[in-house]
Amino acid sequence: MRASAPPPPQAFAGIRGTRLAAGAALGFWTLALILRDNPWSFLDWINLAFHEAGHLFLLPFGETLHFLGGTLFQLLVPLLLSVRLVVQGSPFSAAACSWWLGENLLGIAFYMADARELKLPLVGGGENDWNHLFYQWGLLGEDSVGLVASVTRGMGVGIMLASCLWMLALALPEETQAALLDGLARRWTRGQAFCSRGE
Numbered sequence: 001m002r003a004s005a006p007p008p009p010q011a012f013a014g015i016r017g018t019r020l021a022a023g024a025a026l027g028f029w030t031l032a033l034i035l036r037d038n039p040w041s042f043l044d045w046i047n048l049a050f051h052e053a054g055h056l057f058l059l060p061f062g063e064t065l066h067f068l069g070g071t072l073f074q075l076l077v078p079l080l081l082s083v084r085l086v087v088q089g090s091p092f093s094a095a096a097c098s099w100w101l102g103e104n105l106l107g108i109a110f111y112m113a114d115a116r117e118l119k120l121p122l123v124g125g126g127e128n129d130w131n132h133l134f135y136q137w138g139l140l141g142e143d144s145v146g147l148v149a150s151v152t153r154g155m156g157v158g159i160m161l162a163s164c165l166w167m168l169a170l171a172l173p174e175e176t177q178a179a180l181l182d183g184l185a186r187r188w189t190r191g192q193a194f195c196s197r198g199e
Contacts, residue, residue: 019167019171041103043100047107052123054072064136071130078097079097081097085097095170098159102158103160109150112148115134116131134148
């Protein structure tokens with residue numbers, strides 16, 4: 001009696017399908033947002049709530065913090081959530097919150113870019129925070145506004161793409177993740193050694 005051949009190895013064994021799908025979906029969403037002139041999405045209704053809360057919480061601490069408070073809260077909420085989730089041992093959820101942080105930066109950059117033209121409709125018809133802040137800091141010139149908005153947008157895009165890669169990496173089998181981390185650690189060590197020799 002002939003022994004049956006062992007089953008062929010499964011190419012996708014150990015891959016977490018849900019994580020892979022979520023990371024890929026956010027990757028496509030990232031591309032859709034960065035290719036649009038206006039990066040507004042339904043998430044910005046949530047971001048807006050934190051933005052307005054920031055203004056209210058920081059109102060007693062002076063005019064500058066009051067105007068800056070909306071942006072600060074928009075960024076602090078996803079950032080602190082991401083850090084907390086990493087500490088709690090939930091890196092995938094932390095990566096999703098990190099993506100949310102980048103998405104906020106994309107919206108903030110769009111808001112910053114409007115600081116001169118003031119075309120965006122605002123809640124309650126109020127003043128553009130960044131028009132006030134740029135004016136206060138002597139940065140309301142066209143070049144200054146464009147530079148700060150572009151850098152902020154670039155940071156947002158970078159964080160969003162890095163978060164998607166993080167999520168996709170966490171979808172891989174644990175052995176593959178360990179091998180990737182080991183490879184990155186070795187490259188880092190070699191890079192540090194090279195820099196040390198150059199000094």
